[in-house]
Amino acid sequence: MSQSKHLGKATKNTQAASQAIGSQKRLFPVDILTEYPNNQGSADLQLIINGRDGRDYAVKKPSDGNGKIPASEFFCYELAYRVTIPTPNWAYINLTDGDLGFGSAWEGGVKSFSPALVLQILHNKIKVSNLKVFLSRLYAFDLFVNNVDRHWGNYIWREGYDQNLIALAFDFSRACFEVGHTGYDALRPGCNTQESFKLINLTLNYDRSEALRCLDIIASITASEIEDMISEIPTTWMTDKDKTSYIDWWGSQARLDRIVMIKGNI
Structure with a gap:
């Protein structure tokens, strides 16, 4: 893809994201650079990505579950912050279908579960x-x-x-x-x-x-x-x-x- 076409696509994604969010805040969803195979064994996690901001994210999409998973994730992360329960950072993710996903930052230095x-x-x-x-x-x-x-x-x-x-x-x-x-x-x-x-x-x-x-x-x-x-x-x-x-x-x-x-x- 040429640079001009890529920039045009990025602009359209940002405009669509701003309209979908409906917020007066200037928000910049993260573009996907790489999609990783999901080998986590989770029924609710279908997409893991590396974003343009250099971070990896576990992504929840509007098509997941009953369609309310990203909204639930967003609300619970934001509410948890207000009652001093720590969570990973999160970001809006520009999906390849033009929609937005909820991205939970993949934490480093984490102990493997057992x-x-x-x-x-x-x-x-x-x-x-x-x-x-x-x-x-x-x-x-x-x-x-x-x-x-x-x-x-x-x-x-x-x-x-x-x-x-x-x-x-x-x-x-x-x-x-x-x-x-x-x-x-x-x-x-x-x-x-x-x-x-x-x-x-x-x-x-x-x-x-x-x-x-x-x-x-x-x-x-x-x-x-x-x-x-x-x-x-x-x-x-x-x-x-x-x-x-x-x-x-x-x-x-x-x-x-x-x-x-x-x-x-x-």
Whole structure:
């Protein structure tokens, strides 16, 4: 492809992205340089890429699942940031079909997952900074966003400066808009979130006061703040009608009742 044709394509992608996002902010989606074979064994992750910004990303597309996975990922990452639950960085990704994907940055310096690693971490054989706070807040958060799939492969254990590990949460594909934000599926015995919590609780890594504090912060977030947040969700991920419906729900008594109900079950 000639340079002029390439620049023309890039310009069209950027214009389409700006229209789809519908935000006044100047946002620059990342172009794909290379697509990697997906050998991660994940049903929800179909695309891993190297982007023009030099980073690798795990990408969720609007065609994945029931069509709400990118919106769920976006919203959960942004909400997690507001309640001090660390996640990887993320970016909009320019897909080859002209649409946008949600890209979660592929972290370096990460410990390979294994059951033995998890047990070493939970038994404090390997130090993780603020582990109990992280696990406790994330549990409450997952219940609120109805994430049914918090299994041990959906945690990142990254090397930190002080030789301790740093914990990050990722993969909210089976949460929120994708599975239904008003349900209580994540409280059902047997789901991955509850099975993981059993081990967290058994190894004394659960602090209920931190879980309650997370829910209190969520309760304090206004509908106006949520409107500002989800205005940046591309319309191909979430319709304007669905955005309005969620904003209205956030400002309703139903959301507060949900938080009270979760508090009574943690």
